[in-house]
Amino acid sequence: MGTTRTPRGMWIEEGLRALSTGGPDAVRIEALAQSLGVSKRGFYGYFSDRDALLGEMLDTxxxxxxxxxxxxxxxxxxxxxxxxxxxxxxxxxxxxxxxxxxxxxxxxxxxxxxxxxxxxxxxxxxxxxxxxxxxxxxxxxxxxxxxxxxxxxxxxxxxxxxxxxxxxxxxxxx
Known part of the structure; x- marks a missing residue:
């Protein structure tokens, strides 16, 4: 049975939620993964690093x-x-x-x-x-x-x- 990936947009949405409550310092990969109920491994399938996520959050x-x-x-x-x-x-x-x-x-x-x-x-x-x-x-x-x-x-x-x-x-x- 295959693994279901957390969609890219969910990482961005959760990042925006974290930004709204705690500013850019609150946007942490491990904390986002925990909020989404997934491992942080899936993050790297979409983003090279935290800065890439922050850029996509701002783009959105x-x-x-x-x-x-x-x-x-x-x-x-x-x-x-x-x-x-x-x-x-x-x-x-x-x-x-x-x-x-x-x-x-x-x-x-x-x-x-x-x-x-x-x-x-x-x-x-x-x-x-x-x-x-x-x-x-x-x-x-x-x-x-x-x-x-x-x-x-x-x-x-x-x-x-x-x-x-x-x-x-x-x-x-x-």
């Missing part, structure tokens, strides 16, 4: 939180305002698809200590800002495009650092 996060979100917004159709409404609803009221806000915050923290991660984060943020600019640019002009894009983007990130209670009974919707 980048793809899902940029092109994945943009594709979801565009698939919904409608005009620019409908797309903006969908984007803001996703950004402000839901977790990032398949990843969760904790991963994004962990990547931001990691980028403060690792220039390679910081470069990737800049690429992700620039892609997100470019998309916002394209949407706002369809009905605004000049500095207003940049201001609206920056406000929408910083609201997404900054809302996770606010500790204030919400008004009792109020929904987190506009």
């Amino acid at each position: 996060w980048e793809r899902d939180t940029t092109e994945g979100v943009i594709e979801e917004i565009e698939r919904g159709g409608g005009g620019t305002r409908a797309k903006l409404e969908r984007l803001l609803t996703i950004a402000l009221f839901t977790e990032e698809p398949g990843r969760g806000t904790a991963v994004a915050l962990s990547v931001r923290d990691w980028a403060r200590r690792d220039e390679t991660v910081a470069e990737r984060l800049r690429r992700v943020d620039n892609r997100r800002m470019d998309y916002l600019r394209s949407l706002f640019g369809s009905f605004c002009s000049g500095d207003e495009v940049e201001v609206r894009s920056m406000l929408a983007f910083t609201l997404r990130i900054g809302s996770h650092f606010v500790a204030a209670d919400t008004v009792h009974g109020a929904e987190r919707r506009c």
